[in-house]
Amino acid sequence: MPLLEIRNLHAKVAETGAEILRGVDLTVSEGEVHAIMGPNGSGKSTLSQVIAGNEAYEVTGGDILFRGKSILDAEPEERAREGLFLAFQYPVEIPGVSNTYFLKAALNAVRKHRGEEELDAVDFLALVREKTKILHLNESLLSRAVNEGFSGGEKKRNEIFQMAVLDPKLAVLDETDSGLDIDALRTVAEGVNALLSPEMGLLLITHYQRLLNYIKPQFVHVLMDGRIVRSGGPDLAEELEATGYDSIVPAVAGS
Amino acid sequence: MTAKPDLIRDEGYKWGFYDEEEALFKANKGLTPEIINTISDIKEEPQWMREFRLRALEIFRQKQDPPWGTPQLKEIDFENIHYYVKATDRDERSWEDVPDYIRDTFDKLGIPEAEKKYLAGVGAQYDSEVVYHNIREDLAKQGVIFLGTDQALKEHEDVFKEHFGTIVPPADNRYAALNSAAWSGGSFIYVPKGVKVEIPLQAYFRINAKDMGQFERTLIIADEGSQVHYVEGCTAPTYSSDSLHSAVVEIIVKKGARVRYSTIQNWSNNVYNLVTKRAVAYQDAVMEWVDGNLGSKLTMKYPSVYLMEPGAHGEILSLAFAGKGQHQDAGGKIVHAASNTTSTIVSKSLSKDGGRTSYRGLLKVYDGCEGVRSTVRCDALLLDETSRSDTYPTMEIDAPDVHIQHEAYVSKLSEDQLFYLTSRGLTEDTAAKMIVNGFVEPIVKELPMEYAVELNRLIELQMEGAIG
Numbered sequence A: 001m002p003l004l005e006i007r008n009l010h011a012k013v014a015e016t017g018a019e020i021l022r023g024v025d026l027t028v029s030e031g032e033v034h035a036i037m038g039p040n041g042s043g044k045s046t047l048s049q050v051i052a053g054n055e056a057y058e059v060t061g062g063d064i065l066f067r068g069k070s071i072l073d074a075e076p077e078e079r080a081r082e083g084l085f086l087a088f089q090y091p092v093e094i095p096g097v098s099n100t101y102f103l104k105a106a107l108n109a110v111r112k113h114r115g116e117e118e119l120d121a122v123d124f125l126a127l128v129r130e131k132t133k134i135l136h137l138n139e140s141l142l143s144r145a146v147n148e149g150f151s152g153g154e155k156k157r158n159e160i161f162q163m164a165v166l167d168p169k170l171a172v173l174d175e176t177d178s179g180l181d182i183d184a185l186r187t188v189a190e191g192v193n194a195l196l197s198p199e200m201g202l203l204l205i206t207h208y209q210r211l212l213n214y215i216k217p218q219f220v221h222v223l224m225d226g227r228i229v230r231s232g233g234p235d236l237a238e239e240l241e242a243t244g245y246d247s248i249v250p251a252v253a254g255s
Numbered sequence B: 001m002t003a004k005p006d007l008i009r010d011e012g013y014k015w016g017f018y019d020e021e022e023a024l025f026k027a028n029k030g031l032t033p034e035i036i037n038t039i040s041d042i043k044e045e046p047q048w049m050r051e052f053r054l055r056a057l058e059i060f061r062q063k064q065d066p067p068w069g070t071p072q073l074k075e076i077d078f079e080n081i082h083y084y085v086k087a088t089d090r091d092e093r094s095w096e097d098v099p100d101y102i103r104d105t106f107d108k109l110g111i112p113e114a115e116k117k118y119l120a121g122v123g124a125q126y127d128s129e130v131v132y133h134n135i136r137e138d139l140a141k142q143g144v145i146f147l148g149t150d151q152a153l154k155e156h157e158d159v160f161k162e163h164f165g166t167i168v169p170p171a172d173n174r175y176a177a178l179n180s181a182a183w184s185g186g187s188f189i190y191v192p193k194g195v196k197v198e199i200p201l202q203a204y205f206r207i208n209a210k211d212m213g214q215f216e217r218t219l220i221i222a223d224e225g226s227q228v229h230y231v232e233g234c235t236a237p238t239y240s241s242d243s244l245h246s247a248v249v250e251i252i253v254k255k256g257a258r259v260r261y262s263t264i265q266n267w268s269n270n271v272y273n274l275v276t277k278r279a280v281a282y283q284d285a286v287m288e289w290v291d292g293n294l295g296s297k298l299t300m301k302y303p304s305v306y307l308m309e310p311g312a313h314g315e316i317l318s319l320a321f322a323g324k325g326q327h328q329d330a331g332g333k334i335v336h337a338a339s340n341t342t343s344t345i346v347s348k349s350l351s352k353d354g355g356r357t358s359y360r361g362l363l364k365v366y367d368g369c370e371g372v373r374s375t376v377r378c379d380a381l382l383l384d385e386t387s388r389s390d391t392y393p394t395m396e397i398d399a400p401d402v403h404i405q406h407e408a409y410v411s412k413l414s415e416d417q418l419f420y421l422t423s424r425g426l427t428e429d430t431a432a433k434m435i436v437n438g439f440v441e442p443i444v445k446e447l448p449m450e451y452a453v454e455l456n457r458l459i460e461l462q463m464e465g466a467i468g
Helices: A044-052 A076-082 A099-113 A121-134 A152-166 A182-195 A234-243 A245-254 B033-042 B047-062 B071-075 B100-108 B111-118 B137-141 B149-155 B157-163 B174-182 B415-422 B428-444 B449-463
Strands: A002-013 A019-029 A033-037 A057-066 A084-087 A094-098 A170-174 A201-206 A219-224 A227-232 B121-126 B129-135 B145-148 B187-191 B201-206 B217-222 B227-235 B243-245 B248-253 B258-265 B271-281 B286-293 B298-301 B304-307 B313-322 B327-336 B342-351 B356-365 B372-382 B388-397 B402-412
Touching: A002 A044, A002 A201, A019 A033, A019 A044, A019 A057, A019 A201, A019 A227, A033 A044, A033 A234, A044 A057, A044 A076, A044 A084, A044 A170, A044 A201, A076 A084, A076 A099, A076 B415, A084 A152, A094 A099, A094 B415, A094 B428, A099 A121, A099 A152, A099 B428, A121 A152, A121 A182, A152 A170, A152 A182, A219 A234, A219 A245, A227 A234, A234 A245, B033 B047, B033 B174, B047 B174, B071 B271, B071 B298, B100 B111, B100 B121, B100 B201, B111 B121, B111 B201, B111 B449, B121 B145, B129 B137, B129 B145, B129 B149, B145 B149, B149 B157, B149 B187, B149 B217, B157 B217, B174 B248, B174 B271, B187 B201, B187 B227, B217 B227, B217 B258, B248 B258, B248 B286, B258 B271, B258 B449, B271 B286, B271 B313, B286 B298, B286 B327, B304 B313, B313 B327, B313 B356, B313 B428, B313 B449, B327 B342, B327 B372, B342 B356, B342 B388, B342 B428, B356 B372, B356 B402, B372 B388, B372 B428, B388 B402, B415 B428, B428 B449
Parallel strands: A033 A201, A033 A219, A084 A170, A170 A201, B121 B201, B187 B217, B201 B227, B217 B248, B227 B258, B243 B271, B248 B271, B258 B286, B271 B298, B271 B304, B286 B313, B298 B327, B304 B327, B313 B342, B327 B356, B342 B372, B356 B388, B372 B402
Antiparallel strands: A002 A019, A002 A057, A219 A227, B121 B129, B145 B187
């Protein structure tokens, strides 16, 4: 069953009116890993933000269906509770709010929505311990304020850690590889792979092919000028790595 | 029987209830030498105090309002205020002996319960007079004195007279003069040499009467090597006409002593809160103000520390929250009058629904002081477009060898932060509260747990409906 169906999606920046997405079509089903690649400014991050419901962008046409229902009118928290997760390219610092306090509140909001019992401090801590092990995360990060003073790598790992705890049905990873050294990248990728399940969908947004050496997509899409201009299998990513995005343009013009 | 006073219904402020006034004595409105004499007669004060009051009244009449502040100050009608309202004529040591209706009020405010659970001593003031004061027996045996200020004048006149009015003289400012003339109630604390009071002493100030002025006067003396934490809280009914609260607090922190003075000010939004708080700290002494201002219509308050001898440290943590119709003009003042003294000021302010916060601070270093270090940090958070925050920092540095850091930030409730938190499943309301709690956390964490919880709760109440 498709988890995510994006149909002819158009979106612009609410403040400036600049049109970024110009008709995106994409379907991600359970158990699938998709990668969206594209040059800077192609609309990759905008797509992820629009999927998560950032009001800084206005959808001007098309639809996004999550598990068969349109989510265009849903608040970000409703999307999250339904099982959507966005790992931010630039995770936001929340000074003075401890990572665990925040995450426990978020998890319980999600659990409540699913009709599950809220976790108490003890059960939550046990869960968190288990997940930190998977991601080789230093437990000291838990008591620190959300992302405050974290290194670039720590921030990215914290995103995946949140994903591990919230257990989404579909995760969108926005340039999770950027700012990671090779060891950190491997750790993060291993963590993501460990979390994947046949029920879950994954959308990787990346500029470079590097990440895809560690998390293997079945489908690769190229986003340019707000549209998906080519789709293919894993070999498309390798082709891009070899020839660059410039080579894609004539292919579109000719199609 | 007087007509029922006009109460304003304010759903967010649950301390706005009032008791039928049953005053034993209520001075006529206005402040005259006759009224001063009457107050002094009732209190059976020594002649020197009567003269002190009358002199202060003269000063009050001559003094002008400070040049800063707001036109709101002009709205205070000094002729329409009862300067002295006495509900009971005894300062009791057992709640059983406090008149029922007053005890009920403090019960509703949770004071007797708190006393049992986590306080070393409690004072309670109702309108002009202290109605209850008690301190744990073990502390009393060690010589700690914790009394209503009037009673302290009767029982410990020598030490009282030696210090009273020396830190904040009547001529300091108009409202200090007013307090010096009309003062009644407040706390007197003396901690003997080397005695450490490990758990807090608390005083609770309640205004009940309408059109009333409360002018408590607090004097704390921490002798060498001693330690004490004093906490004060305050509330009032939400009458449609305004009340005035103008306190003076004087603190002497002797060599190697440590005093922390925490305030959770939650006056109803019809109270003018004009308070002078000052401490002097001697060699290696530490003075800390933790000043939380959530209530009142207008607060003007700048707790200050004068660092008089080497090694002294002063700290001011100021938290202000201004909602609709409120102006919190708060901050702090540190005066480095000796070498190798250090200080920190951290100010956090929140404004919402058109509320206004101002940080007003002074940092002064006298000529000849070496090795002075000071850090000042002011953060303001605006919760909507209609609210306002200003920073008025003043620095007077007359010495070359000093290390001063000053940072000031004003920010808006960030859309990025809200989106980040909501994208994890939290509602915007919860997210905003979380961001605000995080913003004030550096101050809240300095409070004992019970007060931290209370403060967070008050902030959440202020935040209700803050978003969209």
